[in-house]
Amino acid sequence: xxxxxxxxxxxxxxxxxxxxxxxxxxxxxxxxxxxxxxxxxxxxxxxxxxxxxxxxxxxxxxxxxxxxxxxxxxxxxxxxxxxxxxxxxxxxxxxxxxxxxxxxxxxxxxxxxxxxxxxxxxxxxxxxxxxxxxxxxxxxxxxxxxxxxxxxxxxxxxxxxxxxxxxxxxxxxxxxxxxxxxxxxxxxxxxxxxxxxxxxxxxxxxxxxxxxxxxxxxxxxxxxxxxxxxxxxxxxxxxxxxxxxxxxxxxxxxxxxxxxxxxxxxxxxxxxxxxxxxxxxxxxxxxxxxxxxxxxxxxxxxxxxxxxxxxxxxxxxxxxxxxxx
Numbered sequence: 001x002x003x004x005x006x007x008x009x010x011x012x013x014x015x016x017x018x019x020x021x022x023x024x025x026x027x028x029x030x031x032x033x034x035x036x037x038x039x040x041x042x043x044x045x046x047x048x049x050x051x052x053x054x055x056x057x058x059x060x061x062x063x064x065x066x067x068x069x070x071x072x073x074x075x076x077x078x079x080x081x082x083x084x085x086x087x088x089x090x091x092x093x094x095x096x097x098x099x100x101x102x103x104x105x106x107x108x109x110x111x112x113x114x115x116x117x118x119x120x121x122x123x124x125x126x127x128x129x130x131x132x133x134x135x136x137x138x139x140x141x142x143x144x145x146x147x148x149x150x151x152x153x154x155x156x157x158x159x160x161x162x163x164x165x166x167x168x169x170x171x172x173x174x175x176x177x178x179x180x181x182x183x184x185x186x187x188x189x190x191x192x193x194x195x196x197x198x199x200x201x202x203x204x205x206x207x208x209x210x211x212x213x214x215x216x217x218x219x220x221x222x223x224x225x226x227x228x229x230x231x232x233x234x235x236x237x238x239x240x241x242x243x244x245x246x247x248x249x250x251x252x253x254x255x256x257x258x259x260x261x262x263x264x265x266x267x268x269x270x271x272x273x274x275x276x277x278x279x280x281x282x283x284x285x286x287x288x289x290x291x292x293x294x295x296x297x298x299x300x301x302x303x304x305x306x307x308x309x310x311x312x313x314x315x316x317x318x319x320x321x322x323x324x325x
Contacts, residue, residue, distance in 0.1 A: 011166030016044040019172030020303035036164040040092040043264035049143030075100040075298035093140035096208035103133035175265035192240035198256035211247035277320030
């Protein structure tokens with residue numbers, strides 16, 4: 001099977017976003033495999049599944065978004081047909097500036113071609129809250145990660161693919177794999193998220209004030225998030241609740257009720273970019289999706305499958321520095 005001489009039943013370890021996307025890539029290629037997960041999908045089970053084309057304090061396009069975005073959307077639409085269920089929920093993004101300094105930084109980039117392509121044609125009205133400015137971006141949305149994992153797991157069981165035997169191993173273990181230190185240094189960060197109920201507009205994803213607010217239907221919203229690089233556990237905290245409550249108040253308003261408060265650990269490596277390769281034991285590895293897994297997981301799964309099955313080594317920027325040839 002391919003020039004890499006891979007055996008007939010590789011074992012995918014981990015059924016989070018990375019492992020599930022890779023499993024579907026194998027299924028689409030007709031490749032026999034096994035998949036196992038000793039938890040419940042890692043951080044994917046609590047993630048917001050957010051895709052935002054222009055991100056961060058510097059208001060810059062996500063890394064290689066023109067390559068990965070169409071692959072991701074096509075993949076989720078494919079699965080929606082497979083399951084006859086909605087998974088991908090497109091929504092425009094309302095990016096607000098919390099200060100005049102931030103608005104000046106955003107304004108200075110609005111004519112850049114790589115930014116302009118994502119801007120809506122008509123300037124949006126300023127939301128309440130005293131924000132000095134805002135822009136509307138197309139291409140945003142959220143993946144229902146819980147439904148994605150659950151439906152995929154059910155399908156894998158139905159096809160008899162669930163099991164913990166097979167070689168080689170393909171480690172898609174997320175933060176749990178990185179924290180062991182077996183792949184060197186990492187930058188994993190704990191994040192906490194609220195699900196709230198409120199009478200707020202559900203027309204846009206709102207980003208700003210140090211966080212985000214995502215409408216998920218039925219007058220419910222997810223709001224996040226925190227970053228903690230020191231205490232890497234999945235325990236929701238009072239400090240996290242207070243921090244996200246402040247974000248929700250700024251982006252939505254003071255009147256809301258908290259439904260759930262959860263925590264997960266983002267699997268982050270260099271520059272918060274996903275990487276593939278092989279470790280010192282010869283196992284394949286797919287990790288580092290960070291907070292942008294919904295954008296990168298489908299395309300990176302395709303890249304890794306091409307390497308494993310067809311011997312097509314990807315560009316260096318996708319590969320662990322010490323990956324075997």
